[in-house]
Amino acid sequence: MSGDTAYPVTRPEPFVYEVPASAREDMRVPARVFADEELWTQIQGDRSVEQLANVATLPGISRCALAMPDVHQGYGFPVGGVAAFRTSDGVISPGGVGYDINCGVRLLVSELTVGDLRGRLESLVHDLSRSVPSGTGRGGELHLTDAELDRVFVDGCRYLLERDLALPEDIVTTEADGSLPQADPGRVSQRARQRGSKQLGTIGSGNHFVEVQTVERVFDARAAEALGLESGCITVLIHTGSRGLGHQVCTDYVRDMDSVMSKYGIRLPDRELACAPFDSPEGRAYFGAMCAAANFAWSNRQVITHAVRRVFTRVLGDDARLRLVYDVAHNIAKVEDYDGESLCVHRKGATRAFPPGHPETPAMYRDVGQPVFIPGSMGTASFVLVGAGGAMTQSFGSTCHGAGRRMSRRAAKRLQEGHEVRRDLTEKGIVVRCRSNSELAEEAPHAYKDVDRVVDVVHQMGLARKVARLKPIGVVKG
């Protein structure tokens, strides 16, 4: 794996590394990376900056192409990238959302503490691993008919309320109430439906997980109180997305857009950036299908929540209730207004981070800001943040989404074998359930950047504020 072609880079502000638009003839706007010096050095180790510069060539891009401090090389767009395109004359790109549409996270909180789990953590994690199917093609218990899938596509989590798989309060604490109104089921292919019909309620593979944690440290007592988080309490973080359904929607529309770009006179430095004008038949079709897949993903995390709640009461008793703190997407395209401009904001491995007072933040959190969850690498801390004002002026209302890979899967496996990773986690007191030692090695902590450092950058830049640090005690890995 090689690093970037050397680009001229300026430092217009602290934590900002900027490739000017003049660096390449085809760039329309600058490419900006948010990082400290150490992260910047790591980021230069792969093709992230080149990929960000490629994004800066796309038609209708507003202001600049952005990379969060957890950025790493992806396919087409870098992972950890944010790009906003004018809905009037800009494009929409399936690759700018990614194959796992609305991969995201939700945090559940209980009134339990570690002491309440004493002697029962092993059983709890074991039951979670049996009750929440993992693996790429694994299906869940819920097999949906075409008509039921349509309801998921259109109504998202509200449909699950009718099926007794959600609580009314879950809806208001999910981004967009768990359903984007622009969803168009007619734009989702039969193949995508086939892949998704048995996958609702499954976590999949790769870096997806269900993690049992404890609040290790509170940074902001007022915000933590608003979110219902107390030092020592037990939380559950769920990380997954739209599974095979989303993969197929992206596959279908990258293919479609790849074949129509010449019609729109679009030339690209990388075919995976395939796109079409937002306001075109192809652009509207993808947006409708993507919204349907996003609603499927929120529903997927909701069905998993239902399973996790059942496990908690089964193992720990009826008082072991779990409240949804919030659910937020990491891979999505949404239409948002900035300075009076209507933009299609692509977040590919980035989190929406609206500040206090924003009307789209649930009323109960409006005084402190929209909750943001940053999973660390397996076995390391995760963070709870809230959106801050700087996000609206610097990053199209966005912040980072995780620790960010810094090493390929093969390199990670060369450094440490899966059984050694498992042993290290066990020695830290973390109960792990993962079907494959090989996949465990791929997700080892050393394969990722330092999440504390990543979070400090966005905190100091004022994109989001630190609220709490969560320590893992049990992991079910996909």
Added chain:
Amino acid sequence: MSASSHEFFDHTSEIGLRIRAPSFAAIIGEATRGLAELQLGGQPAPLDGSWRGMDVESTDREALLVDWLNELIFYAETERWVAVEVDVETAGDTKVAARVRGIPVAEAPALVKAVTHHRLSVRQESGGLVAEVVLDV
């Protein structure tokens, strides 16, 4: 170049597949074996299984390679059928027709979610073809 071969190359978050073969038909066959290696976790494929006909059409050879592999991923995930051997009938610039032998697997294979167009290439090199494709894992 008389024999076909494949290797995987590093990518920060995904897996790259590089194929060398004397012809585009052989590229399709070798790419299928590379994908099967990932889907079967490196376990050798049994010699039995069932054959099916597959036709894939695309805009050019590069897109054809992507679409071919995506077709195999679809069958692996929905039918738990992993393609391990290909008998190519025709392989032009925009269409591949082949008979494919696949084996049933107990669980749909982990790892590969999709095949991307990122850094996609099929190029002529010293008597044969070299193709590169990045797989989303």
